[in-house]
Amino acid sequence: MRSGIKQVAEHAGVSIATVSHVINNTRYVSDEIKRKVYEAMEELDYRPNSAARSLRSQKSNTIGLIVPVLPSDTSNFFFMMVAQGIQFTLKQHGYHLLLSNNTTEQIEDEQEQIKLFNSKLIDGLFIASIAEDVSYLNEIVRSNYPVVFIDRKPAGYNGDSVLADGLGGAYEAVKTLIAKGHRRIGLLTGELGITTSNERYEGYQKALADHGIPWDPSIVKVAESNFESGYEGVKALLAEHDITALFIANNVLTMGAMRYIQERRIQIPAELAVIGFDDYDWTQITSPPLTVIRQPSYEIGVKAAEIMLKRIENPSAGSKEYRLPTALIMRDSC
The missing domain is CATH 1.10.260.40 (lambda repressor-like DNA-binding domains)
Structure with a gap:
């Protein structure tokens, strides 16, 4: 009862x-x-x-934000930029942002954080869920306030979603490598199951198919998104297979991969062309500076906040998906 x-x-x-x-x-x-x-x-x-x-x-004029950030995970740069965009926009309309990190990446902790927000009587919730299916929201939220998903689009609950065009960004990266004459292009990606990883994986596949390059699963490494996996992943790819280019589908894997590449003094791009995903300051000071796919993180936050404010005023409107374009930042690594 x-x-x-x-x-x-x-x-x-x-x-x-x-x-x-x-x-x-x-x-x-x-x-x-x-x-x-x-x-x-x-x-x-x-x-x-x-x-x-x-x-x-x-109203409480407070909106909750839950993001999955591990202490060692550089994705916190991305989510903090998203949070800044959200906070800046909400502040102009008299709302406050209540931020919570899911540092364990456990679904039970995500649920507990939402329950805590409920006790604060929040007027809305932004969430980058760790789950593929968030049907549990039907019981915890019960449509008492709008939910806007950021960075990923899970199944099981009717809410708006705002995310970057990961498929398009990955496609552009691989197409660029193909245009430079590469046919053996390896992929190092995070674990599949969430929208971001799935779409970048699909973008890689689609670019190869559209340019008549056969799919070779042996030069694809799916790994946990951490520094060590990036290091070991590229080590295995280069030891086991003859690749001339590499697309790395997230930032923390790119960092680990570059550590190995620089330790081995592999010449970029003469021996191996590299394109990473996400643009942070460190990508400009590698030798050579990295070509990357830039995500519009701050803009995602602004758009998500705008959608939230509209939902609060008009809760009966149907949910939508919003995709913001990524950008290829050309430097000297490909």
Whole structure:
């Protein structure tokens, strides 16, 4: 049986009226009492129903953001730029951003973070979910507020999504290598299953097919997205196969791969042409500077925030998918 406001009041050791005032922001309540009420709501998985929410005199003007960032993962640069774009846009409309990192990349922690946001009575949720299927949102969110997916488009829940054109970016990278005369083009990519990895993998395949180059799975390495996998992945590719070019489908794998390439003093692009994915400052100071696919990270944040604001004002509108173009940044590595 689902807990109600009475159970929350008993758990927090306060009156039902106090819980109501915290939820509806109708009277001053000390921060300490608010904390107890929020903790009770989280522990009991209590969520005010949509009818109760509509009776509130004010919105919380707070929107949650959940991103999967590991301490050693350079994807935090990407997500922090997305967050900056979101925050800048929301601030102009009087909204605040509440950020939470899923540092474990476990679905259970993702769910707990959303429940915590629910106790804060957020008006919307941005999320880059680690899951391919987010059907659990139907139970946790229950359409009480809009959800906008960023960087990836999972299945199982009806929400808007804003992401970069990963397929188009990967296609452009491989097409560029082909135009320079390469036919043996290796691929080092993160684990498949999320939109970003899947689409870059598909872009690689499509570019080869469109230019009459046979598909060779032996020169494709799918690895965990971390520095060590990038190092070991390119080491295996170069030891086992004769490739003249390499497309690396994410930033952290690119870093690991470049460490190995520079250790072995492999001449770029004379011995191996390289194109990486995502443009960070470090890609300009390698020897030679890296050609990369740049993602519009800040612009993704701005667009996601604009969509969120529209959804808050018009929650009945149908969900859409928004794709922002990537850009090929030509340097000297191919």
